[in-house]
Amino acid sequence: MEKIIILDFGSQTTQLIGRRIREIGVYSEILPGEAELTPAAIEGVKGIVLSGSPESVYEEGAPAPDPRIYELGLPLLGICYGTQRLMHDHGGAVSPHVGREYGRAKVHFKDEDRLLAGVTSGFVSWMSHGDAIEKLAPGYRTIAATENGVPAVVRHEAKPVWGLQFHPEVTHTEFGLQILKNFTLNIAGAKPEWNVDAFLAATSRNVKLTVGKKKALLLISGGVDSTVVAALLLQTLDRSQVHLMYIDTGLMRKGESGEVEASLKKLGADHLYHINAADKFLSALAGVGDPERKRELIGDMFITVQEAEVAKLKLDDAFLAQGTLYTDMIESGKGVGKKAHVIKSHHNVRSPLVEAKRAAGLVVEPLAALYKDEVRALGRKLGLPESVVGRHPFPGPGLGVRILGDVTREKLDILREADYLFIEELRKRGYYDKIWQAFSVLLPLRSVGVSGDMRRYGYVLSLRAVVSLDGMTADVFPFPTRDLLEISARITNSVKDIGRVVYDISSKPPATIEWE
Numbered sequence: 001m002e003k004i005i006i007l008d009f010g011s012q013t014t015q016l017i018g019r020r021i022r023e024i025g026v027y028s029e030i031l032p033g034e035a036e037l038t039p040a041a042i043e044g045v046k047g048i049v050l051s052g053s054p055e056s057v058y059e060e061g062a063p064a065p066d067p068r069i070y071e072l073g074l075p076l077l078g079i080c081y082g083t084q085r086l087m088h089d090h091g092g093a094v095s096p097h098v099g100r101e102y103g104r105a106k107v108h109f110k111d112e113d114r115l116l117a118g119v120t121s122g123f124v125s126w127m128s129h130g131d132a133i134e135k136l137a138p139g140y141r142t143i144a145a146t147e148n149g150v151p152a153v154v155r156h157e158a159k160p161v162w163g164l165q166f167h168p169e170v171t172h173t174e175f176g177l178q179i180l181k182n183f184t185l186n187i188a189g190a191k192p193e194w195n196v197d198a199f200l201a202a203t204s205r206n207v208k209l210t211v212g213k214k215k216a217l218l219l220i221s222g223g224v225d226s227t228v229v230a231a232l233l234l235q236t237l238d239r240s241q242v243h244l245m246y247i248d249t250g251l252m253r254k255g256e257s258g259e260v261e262a263s264l265k266k267l268g269a270d271h272l273y274h275i276n277a278a279d280k281f282l283s284a285l286a287g288v289g290d291p292e293r294k295r296e297l298i299g300d301m302f303i304t305v306q307e308a309e310v311a312k313l314k315l316d317d318a319f320l321a322q323g324t325l326y327t328d329m330i331e332s333g334k335g336v337g338k339k340a341h342v343i344k345s346h347h348n349v350r351s352p353l354v355e356a357k358r359a360a361g362l363v364v365e366p367l368a369a370l371y372k373d374e375v376r377a378l379g380r381k382l383g384l385p386e387s388v389v390g391r392h393p394f395p396g397p398g399l400g401v402r403i404l405g406d407v408t409r410e411k412l413d414i415l416r417e418a419d420y421l422f423i424e425e426l427r428k429r430g431y432y433d434k435i436w437q438a439f440s441v442l443l444p445l446r447s448v449g450v451s452g453d454m455r456r457y458g459y460v461l462s463l464r465a466v467v468s469l470d471g472m473t474a475d476v477f478p479f480p481t482r483d484l485l486e487i488s489a490r491i492t493n494s495v496k497d498i499g500r501v502v503y504d505i506s507s508k509p510p511a512t513i514e515w516e
């Protein structure tokens with residue numbers, strides 16, 4: 001398949017470049033900035049994007065692409081550091097003294113150019129650079145500049161090489177997608193053949209070939225990714241080959257375990273093992289208040305239960321299917337990739353089961369090329385209901401990190417009920433799909449209230465609702481006050497142990513999304 005590769009020099013927004021290009025309908029892959037550009041690595045590649053970076057090109061040891069990049073004759077697009085790299089590597093000069101720009105800057109045309117087709121002069125771009133071009137490399141000219149006179153778009157006179165000082169991948173840049181489209185489709189000439197149908201056909205073939213007549217075991221978490229893998233396996237392989245295991249930690253939301261089971265049965269799952277391990281998890285957690293210790297205990301217990309239960313199935317030569325996503329795979333990037341890796345560590349990486357299966361070459365990861373929004377689209381294609389596909393992310397340790405301090409059965413029941421009402425209200429009011437993640441947190445305090453003539457001593461519940469692209473940063477969802485008042489009233493009227501409801505108005509950073 002034709003593709004665009006992105007060399008990642010460590011920018012926070014490299015993942016976004018990849019996503020945008022996929023949105024355009026062209027397959028994109030992110031490689032480490034210094035990756036060797038061997039003939040195999042560039043097979044099917046129609047163009048290369050050089051990403052931004054927190055580094056400076058003139059510093060010793062600053063990351064540089066394989067010099068072969070300049071011999072390939074492929075269209076190149078530098079973004080921020082990528083552009084400075086192009087200048088620096090060809091005799092231009094980059095300096096911190098030209099003018100730092102952070103945030104919005106207007107870009108004015110000096111010339112017409114293919115890269116700017118359909119773009120209006122004076123458009124607003126998003127800048128984030130300390131360095132800028134002081135002197136163009138020979139053979140280059142400036143096509144557009146900011147009001148401060150800093151080159152914003154440059155190109156080589158004869159070669160298909162362009163450079164941008166701003167970030168076209170962020171939504172704050174007007175015409176950003178248009179510029180990437182011009183590069184990808186018109187300049188690089190990549191065909192827009194990347195879509196869910198093409199992916200499904202290719203990945204199904206792949207899974208069939210890989211697994212062959214063996215069995216495939218998948219651990220279901222109830223989240224979108226593993227459920228989509230389950231649907232894919234059930235559609236691709238013979239049902240008798242597919243073994244699904246769901247470990248109920250007792251830290252799940254109200255009705256969640258039942259819903260997971262029902263939706264998998266509907267997809268035709270024959271071998272579905274629903275393990276109820278709530279007692280084990282709750283005994284391990286008894287009296288433990290420290291958040292990191294709780295996470296550790298939950299992670300360790302998950303592995304213990306998983307090992308014991310999987311051993312019972314005697315599926316020694318079965319493949320282990322995993323819902324790993326593209327963002328989990330990228331290790332070089334400083335953004336989503338690394339974080340996602342850490343976040344999922346106790347369920348994916350550290351597990352002896354995964355390690356043993358990997359060592360035996362028995363791991364299959366059918367979503368490893370996909371971004372989250374593509375997984376959702378694939379899930380819809382496979383017939384999963386919107387209630388599963390559009391579900392907000394849920395952390396591995398579940399409600400264990402949403403009850404601050406020690407976790408008890410009583411607190412779990414209170415939180416489950418209150419959270420259920422909160423989410424139900426969000427759906428009813430049409431907010432659920434506008435919010436990236438919403439949930440309730442049970443605080444380890446009680447406060448005084450009255451109901452009827454009775455003094456009441458109830459828990460404090462904090463509601464959290466954030467908008468975000470990837471969980472790395474997040475803004476508070478701005479509810480109209482009336483909604484908050486009504487939701488609060490419903491919760492305090494229905495859950496007798498909750499005496500007070502507060503709304504968390506902290507963005508990330510400085511707060512995190514979860515409270516623990």
Ligand code: XMP
Binds near residue numbers: 437508511
């Ligand atoms: P924070 O709280 O770090 O969360 O802003 C960012 C995103 O990651 C999720 N999260 C976790 N997911 N295991 C997980 O699988 C964890 O230990 C964990 N901690 C946070 C969180 O729900 C949010 O989507």
